Amino acid sequence: MANDNLKAIWRAGSMLAFFALVGVVLLVVVQWLTKDQIAENARLMKLQRLHEIVSAADYNNDLLASAQTLPLSIEGLADTAKKYTASKSGTAIADIYEVTSLQGYSGPISLVIGINADNSLRGVRVISHKETPGLGDKIETSKDDWILQFAGKSLQNPELNRWKVRKDGGDFDQFTGATITPRAVVNAVREVLSINE
Amino acid sequence: MSDVNYKQIIADGLWNNNAGLVQLLGLCPLLAVTNNAVNGLGLGLATLVTLLISNGSVSFSRHWVSREIRIPFYVMVIAANVTVVDLLMNAYLHNLHNVLGIFIPLIVTNCAIIARAEAFASKNEIIPSIVDGFMMGLGFLVLLVVLGGMREVIGSGTLFANASVMFGDAAQGLTMQVFDKDYPGFLLAILPPGAFLGLGLIIALKNIIDDRLETKRIAKRQQEKAAAEAASKVIGGVPASE
Numbered sequence: 037m038a039n040d041n042l043k044a045i046w047r048a049g050s051m052l053a054f055f056a057l058v059g060v061v062l063l064v065v066v067q068w069l070t071k072d073q074i075a076e077n078a079r080l081m082k083l084q085r086l087h088e089i090v091s092a093a094d095y096n097n098d099l100l101a102s103a104q105t106l107p108l109s110i111e112g113l114a115d116t117a118k119k120y121t122a123s124k125s126g127t128a129i130a131d132i133y134e135v136t137s138l139q140g141y142s143g144p145i146s147l148v149i150g151i152n153a154d155n156s157l158r159g160v161r162v163i164s165h166k167e168t169p170g171l172g173d174k175i176e177t178s179k180d181d182w183i184l185q186f187a188g189k190s191l192q193n194p195e196l197n198r199w200k201v202r203k204d205g206g207d208f209d210q211f212t213g214a215t216i217t218p219r220a221v222v223n224a225v226r227e228v229l230s231i232n233e
Numbered sequence: 234m235s236d237v238n239y240k241q242i243i244a245d246g247l248w249n250n251n252a253g254l255v256q257l258l259g260l261c262p263l264l265a266v267t268n269n270a271v272n273g274l275g276l277g278l279a280t281l282v283t284l285l286i287s288n289g290s291v292s293f294s295r296h297w298v299s300r301e302i303r304i305p306f307y308v309m310v311i312a313a314n315v316t317v318v319d320l321l322m323n324a325y326l327h328n329l330h331n332v333l334g335i336f337i338p339l340i341v342t343n344c345a346i347i348a349r350a351e352a353f354a355s356k357n358e359i360i361p362s363i364v365d366g367f368m369m370g371l372g373f374l375v376l377l378v379v380l381g382g383m384r385e386v387i388g389s390g391t392l393f394a395n396a397s398v399m400f401g402d403a404a405q406g407l408t409m410q411v412f413d414k415d416y417p418g419f420l421l422a423i424l425p426p427g428a429f430l431g432l433g434l435i436i437a438l439k440n441i442i443d444d445r446l447e448t449k450r451i452a453k454r455q456q457e458k459a460a461a462e463a464a465s466k467v468i469g470g471v472p473a474s475e
Contacts, residue, residue: 048302055294055306059313066317070324077327169268169388170420 086120086132088161089150095122095129110227112139112220117228130158133228139220142166145175147221149228156190160225165217172217182211182218191229199226237361246368253376253432254439258345262336263377264428268388271395273381275329276336277374279318281367283340284349286314288366291354298355307350308341315341329399345373380431386411388422 079100086099102121109115114136122129130150137145143166150158160183162175174180185208191199200206201219210218252258259280266272290310298306319337322330330337340346349369354362386392390412400407421427 044299044301048299051297051299052302052305052309055298056309059309062313063316066320070320073324074320074327077324081327081331168420169423170418 085134085148085161085163086122089132089148089159090122090130095124097121097123099132106231108135108231110231112137112223113227114138114144128153131232132158133232134163135224135228137220137224139216139223140165140167141172141214141216141220142168145217145220145224147224149225151229151232154190155229155233156188156193157186157225157229159184160186160221162221167217168214171211171214174211174214175217175221180211182209183221186225191226191233196226199229237358239361239364242361242365243368246365246370247372247375248439251372251376251439252345252348252369253373254436256345256348258348259343259373260432262339262343263373263380264425264432266333266336267377267381267384267428267431268423269385269391269395270378270382270393271329271399272332273377273379274374275326275333275399276340277370277377279322279333279337280340280343280346281370281374282318283311283315283343284346284366284370284373285363286366287311287346288349288354288362289359290314291350292357292359292362295355303351303355307347311346311350312341326399332395345369376435380428380435383431383435384422384427387419388427389418390414390416 082100090099099120099122102123104119104121106117106119107115108117117136118134120132120134122132130152133149133151135147135149137147139145145165145167146163147160148163149160152158161177162183165173165175167173167175174182177183194207198205198207199222201208201210201215201222203210203215204219206222208218208222246252250256253260253263262276262280266276287307287310291307294306315338318340319330322333322337349366353365357365382392385394390410392409392411393407396407422431
């Protein structure tokens with residue numbers, strides 16, 4: 037009797053092990069087949085983000101290879117940032133920062149911020165956010181032009197103490213119904229400009 | 234088996250026993266991703282493929298898998314093939330994969346899939362099991378698209394916006410502007426409560442339709458009965474006994 041039980045357990049166990057093995061083989065094969073494509077997709081996604089700021093014609097270095105990780109200790113920003121440097125034939129064109137603001141209304145807001153060699157802003161774009169649809173999401177270019185206003189601005193234009201949303205006594209418009217989201221973006225851009233100088 | 238009732242399988246999957254509407258299974262992804270029709274379609278397709286493969290493989294191996302190990306076996310089959318779907322989507326439908334994010338791996342936790350494995354695939358031949366998986370998946374997919382479409386139209390006034398995420402740039406023409414561009418959008422529909430309200434309304438609608446059908450069926454049966462009684466009276470000339 038005990039022997040029969042043992043046999044049944046043995047049988048069930050080895051069956052399960054066999055199917056687990058089949059599963060593992062299947063996963064290994066699929067992963068092996070797709071891994072290049074997935075890595076390539078991730079690379080293109082990254083490049084696409086940076087190309088929002090610097091078009092492919094404006095630089096000729098390997099942008100992704102120029103990435104540096106910067107430690108930050110600024111209130112309201114995540115504690116690491118990434119910095120890419122675009123250059124053409126050896127001359128630096130722009131620095132591009134990937135930072136995450138922690139001051140969003142409902143979660144972190146990831147931004148790319150491009151700064152020209154003369155310390156003026158080349159452009160700012162949102163990579164990801166969880167702001168309220170219809171209110172805070174006007175920071176996306178597909179919803180509103182708000183974020184385009186940063187191009188050309190610098191720490192001298194407007195003055196540093198005006199680098200705030202209007203509600204805080206600064207020069208930047210908030211949107212109706214949402215102050216926290218634009219405030220987070222404006223503050224992040226200002227801080228990045230300051231560290232770049 | 235020749236006595237499989239495919240009509241029954243189809244009716245169950247699409248309507249009578251719809252995974253989302255009747256069994257109320259897989260609500261987590263259902264409620265979370267349906268803020269537009271394209272997301273619903275994407276997750277629906279992924280779930281459909283998973284159901285097809287898992288039902289097929291569970292049915293195929295049902296004679297070798299003993300009762301004691303069947304649950305871990307289902308979990309393994311489902312987890313393996315969701316991972317495969319996840320990897321394939323990441324590789325070939327990258328944009329959609331980004332949009333659906335965590336909800337693809339979470340298909341593993343969709344009880345509708347393990348429920349079909351246990352309730353149907355483990356007891357039936359491979360072909361009916363695959364048909365069952367397809368129909369259950371299709372029922373779920375249609376619900377996701379309807380709910381997503383409903384929320385999208387009410388919430389932002391468009392239908393199939395971002396279709397290009399899924400089908401490439403050629404599909405840009407699929408996007409429909411249902412209300413005019415100035416439509417401010419009814420935010421509630423896109424936010425999570427909109428999912429619950431929308432699903433509730435669809436379930437209510439289904440129940441109304443079922444009720445109507447049932448009343449009609451009863452009325453018809455009574456009519457037939459009455460007609461039969463009348464006929465028997467005329468022919469027999471003797472009143473039917475109580």
